[in-house]
Amino acid sequence: MAKKVKAGPSSEQISRAEEAVAAVSRQVKFNISEYPVSVYVSRFSDDVNDRYFVPEYQRKLAWNDEQKSQFMESLLVGLPIPFMFFYQTPGGRMEIVDGSQRMRAMRAFLKEDLRLRELVLVPELNGFRFSDLPVDRRNKLEDVSIRTIVLDTDTDPSTRAEMFARINRAGTAANEAEIRRGSLPGPVTDLLKELAESPAFEKMTPISPRAVDQREREELVTRFFAYTDTSDTEEGRFPGYRDRPKKFLYDYLKAANDRTRADPGLVGEKRSEFERMLAFVQETFRQGFRKNGGGPAVPRVRFEAISVGSALALRDNPDLNIDPGEVERLMKEREFDKIVVSDGANVRAKLENRIDLVKSILTQA
Numbered sequence: 001m002a003k004k005v006k007a008g009p010s011s012e013q014i015s016r017a018e019e020a021v022a023a024v025s026r027q028v029k030f031n032i033s034e035y036p037v038s039v040y041v042s043r044f045s046d047d048v049n050d051r052y053f054v055p056e057y058q059r060k061l062a063w064n065d066e067q068k069s070q071f072m073e074s075l076l077v078g079l080p081i082p083f084m085f086f087y088q089t090p091g092g093r094m095e096i097v098d099g100s101q102r103m104r105a106m107r108a109f110l111k112e113d114l115r116l117r118e119l120v121l122v123p124e125l126n127g128f129r130f131s132d133l134p135v136d137r138r139n140k141l142e143d144v145s146i147r148t149i150v151l152d153t154d155t156d157p158s159t160r161a162e163m164f165a166r167i168n169r170a171g172t173a174a175n176e177a178e179i180r181r182g183s184l185p186g187p188v189t190d191l192l193k194e195l196a197e198s199p200a201f202e203k204m205t206p207i208s209p210r211a212v213d214q215r216e217r218e219e220l221v222t223r224f225f226a227y228t229d230t231s232d233t234e235e236g237r238f239p240g241y242r243d244r245p246k247k248f249l250y251d252y253l254k255a256a257n258d259r260t261r262a263d264p265g266l267v268g269e270k271r272s273e274f275e276r277m278l279a280f281v282q283e284t285f286r287q288g289f290r291k292n293g294g295g296p297a298v299p300r301v302r303f304e305a306i307s308v309g310s311a312l313a314l315r316d317n318p319d320l321n322i323d324p325g326e327v328e329r330l331m332k333e334r335e336f337d338k339i340v341v342s343d344g345a346n347v348r349a350k351l352e353n354r355i356d357l358v359k360s361i362l363t364q365a
Helices: 011-027 037-042 065-077 100-111 135-143 157-168 176-183 187-196 199-204 209-213 216-229 245-262 265-284 300-316 324-333 348-364
Strands: 030-036 084-088 094-098 145-151
Touching: 030 037, 037 100, 037 135, 037 145, 065 100, 065 135, 094 100, 176 187, 176 216, 176 245, 187 216, 187 245, 187 265, 199 216, 199 265, 209 216, 216 245, 216 265, 216 300, 245 265, 265 300, 265 324, 300 348, 324 348
Parallel strands: 084 145
Antiparallel strands: 030 145, 084 094
């Protein structure tokens, strides 16, 4: 029997896709600038305070002296240098989105007495400082120009976040939690960090050291608040969620920071709800958020289902008190483990289904 060929997109789907592409394209605003090395270095006296600065989510990333030296070797011999990528803040400063390591390398050699080492193309320069170079070579190095893409301040915040993430996937990637923290400062952002680093939450979420470094706990706390706070709104459930949690979480955090600036008391309410949920899960779910009793991993989909489902159940009944054995029995009976899987996890229907499943189990138990 001949294999059926899957039909292509309909004319309506094509039209919607074109409209979406055009809408996002209008949000991406940038210009291209080109400056000599001397200008970049003169505006970057340290990582934080000068006209050019490194965002918080990149400050722990650092090249060693060998990497810095080899980048300077590339400039000295005239190898092509990739574009750098800046975001111009409303105040006119430049956030270095991609290129902070190169900026630090230039500053280290021209201003901080870096000795070149482990060079490959011109090993004769090993041990040289900038001041050791002949005057004409120093002048030529300072005049090397580097192109930079400057993202405009009017660019849509969620589009900016996605662009940040894509650029930083090369090399030492800055993940979404780091990007949100760096580009969306505010009361809720501070609360996410506080709760993610709390001893009680760390105990409930045994994850690998690498996941800790990648701020996985911060990601989990963000998802908890985003889904609980938008589960029942005037605009419907999870308004704006289109199987793209990255954009949804960014937009949520931006709005949540704005709300808590206007009403600071909301921060305490959020903290209390999170801590109440955590204590309830510890008492009610024998394995907590873990997939099995001895396993170190806490899958996001499992955490979302248990934490958000529990919080919503507690909103309906703050005095909820359930036998853990009965909860475990119902989870097996309702095939919780088969439903809470990563395959297609971000599809809206699956997100709603796993949260509702936990809430219904707690209501039924």
